[in-house]
Each structure stands twice: as structure tokens, then as C-alpha cells.
Amino acid sequence: MEKLIYVICLIFVLRTISSQINTRCTTPNQLDGICINIQRCILLDTMFKDPNRNDTAKNLLSKSFCGHEGTYPKVCCPTSSDYETVWSSKLPSRKKCGIPSTTKVKIVGGTPSELGAWPWVAALGYKYIYKPNNDHEFLCGGALISDRYVVTAAHCTIGSALKNKILDIVRLGDLDLDPTKNDEATPINYAVTRILRHTEYNASNFTNDIALLKLNSSVAFTELIKPICLPVMSKMRQNMFVKYQLYVAGWGTQGFRGPSSSALLEVQVPVRENKECKELYSKQPNIIDERVLCAGYVDGKKDSCQGDSGGPLMWPNGTQYYLVGVVSFGVGCGDKSYPGVYTRVSAFMEWIVNNMNNS
Numbered sequence: 001m002e003k004l005i006y007v008i009c010l011i012f013v014l015r016t017i018s019s020q021i022n023t024r025c026t027t028p029n030q031l032d033g034i035c036i037n038i039q040r041c042i043l044l045d046t047m048f049k050d051p052n053r054n055d056t057a058k059n060l061l062s063k064s065f066c067g068h069e070g071t072y073p074k075v076c077c078p079t080s081s082d083y084e085t086v087w088s089s090k091l092p093s094r095k096k097c098g099i100p101s102t103t104k105v106k107i108v109g110g111t112p113s114e115l116g117a118w119p120w121v122a123a124l125g126y127k128y129i130y131k132p133n134n135d136h137e138f139l140c141g142g143a144l145i146s147d148r149y150v151v152t153a154a155h156c157t158i159g160s161a162l163k164n165k166i167l168d169i170v171r172l173g174d175l176d177l178d179p180t181k182n183d184e185a186t187p188i189n190y191a192v193t194r195i196l197r198h199t200e201y202n203a204s205n206f207t208n209d210i211a212l213l214k215l216n217s218s219v220a221f222t223e224l225i226k227p228i229c230l231p232v233m234s235k236m237r238q239n240m241f242v243k244y245q246l247y248v249a250g251w252g253t254q255g256f257r258g259p260s261s262s263a264l265l266e267v268q269v270p271v272r273e274n275k276e277c278k279e280l281y282s283k284q285p286n287i288i289d290e291r292v293l294c295a296g297y298v299d300g301k302k303d304s305c306q307g308d309s310g311g312p313l314m315w316p317n318g319t320q321y322y323l324v325g326v327v328s329f330g331v332g333c334g335d336k337s338y339p340g341v342y343t344r345v346s347a348f349m350e351w352i353v354n355n356m357n358n359s
Contacts, residue, residue, distance in 0.1 A: 043085065087353045091227075099226065124171075145227050151210065152213060
């Protein structure tokens, strides 16, 4: 009898151990993983329990299925941090982002944009605290990255230049800010309900110059309002973009301390080596490191200017555009001695997605 009980117990133990052995597998993103109960895979379990998960997340969960453990599904859980999976599940589908509504070839050099060319570019509207009934003043730009969030520069949310002014609205889908101009645009204003400024932003040297703006309601995407892509893939995040021709668009001034433009302008600028940029800014208090990238022509002339602050530096990749930089600072405008400096978005991807998820 004792021997029988021993055998039964041994079988039970062996079955328990067997059920806990995890089969090795390959995730949908071609990473090493183990097939385990979804409850033990924090990455996918969190995604599974999210009632607002997007199509990318649903597709990933489906492809990760590798069996059952009782009533629970088993999934191929990555054995290392799979940032691409997490980030993609929180952002618009890569098939739907960064696609302009016009196929017109862009022209290099501070030219007016066409309607639908940059459907993610946002104009940030400010109100004077003591004159709340006055019209909004549009002083900065931004880029729509999801149905509720806009990326901009931290210095567009705080600082002496904004004294007695509050960031009140985000305008999407506009072309010419002058309401008397018939540009066929149908812009929509969204109230800013929360400003998420990088906690380590330093106003004296513009380090960590990035912020997120949460909108009061979900944006309905149209041909004239849609999000830009973010550099989620590891190859994109590792790309320094040196010598790449990138685009900037905004309603900035057309020269240092010159008049601002009511029309959306675009300009193409080449990315410079950070080492060269660091030498050029050696007498300035600004820090040039891996968190920024520099762009501008050696002979100056074409550049982003005041008012373009917070706006996007964009990389054309096939038929889509990716947000690789945020207009941060410079000396003058189009000054050949000082290329424009942009916050490098890839350096802040984790910060961006974490704040979108937790706010």
C-alpha cells in the first residue's frame, strides 16, 4: 500500500514538473522566447488585459499563441526586453502612419506647403492670462503621434518667452493660420488637458527638450489629419542619419527676428556630424550629445526658425515619414556657423511610450 502511494505521488510530481517545463520558441518578431502561461508573461498579459488594445496588439497576441495550460492560453514570451512589441502595441499601426495626402514632390528650400503634405503637423495656440478673450497666438509647433498625443519641445511649455501665456490648444489640419485666407483647410482645435514635460529638461542648455501634450478627446483621423510614424524598429533607432536630407515644416519666422509666416512652410536640411556640431557650439552653453542631432547647410540660408520650435524633423522612408527630431534650438536662423539642433526622438522612445501609457 505504501509503495502504491509512493508511485502515485511520484507520478503527480513528475507531471507537475513536466507541466512547468517551458518549450523554447521564436516570437512573431523573431526573438528567442519560451512557451508559457500568459499570466507569467507580463509583456503579453498586460497587452491581453488592455481593453483598448489596437489591431497590432491583437495580431501579435494571436501569433504568439503556442498552446494551453488548463483554461489559460500559453504564449511565446520573449526572454529579453522586446521594446518593439511594447511600443508598437501603444502606437498607431505602422501601415497607417506617416502617409501624406499628396504625392507632390517636395521642393528644397523654405517653400509653402501643399494641403495634406504634412497632416500630422500641429500648431500650438497660447492665450494671455490677463486677456483670455483675445485670439490665440500660435508660437510653436508639434507632431501628432496618436489619437490623443502630440510631441513638442519642452521649451514650448515653459520659460521666460511664454511669460503670462498659457498653452491652451493644439490646432490640427491647418495650412494657413490666417482665417481670411481661403486655403481649403478645415482645421480642428483640441484643448490641451495635460502637459507632460521631461522631468530632466534643463532650460539653460536645452537638454531633454521634449514634451507630450495630451488632448481632451480622441482625434478622428482624416486625409488632412493623421499621425506621423515613430522610429520603433531598432535599425531606425540606431541610425544617426548623418548626410540624410530630412524635412522640417512649421509656421516659423522666415529669418532671424523676421516676421512669422501664417502659411505652413517646409524646408529640407542635411544632417551634420555631432562631432562637428559639438565643435561649432563649443563656446555656447548647450550640450551636444547622443540625445540630439544637428542639421543645416554649411552655407546657412535654409533652416528652421523661431516659431518652428517643437515642430517635427522628418525622415522620408519609402512612402512614409518618420519623426526623428524635434526642433529645439539654434543661434540666429540659417547661420552657417551654427546648424539647427533637434531633440533626437529615438533617444526618448521609452520615455514617450511610457508616458502615453501611464497618463
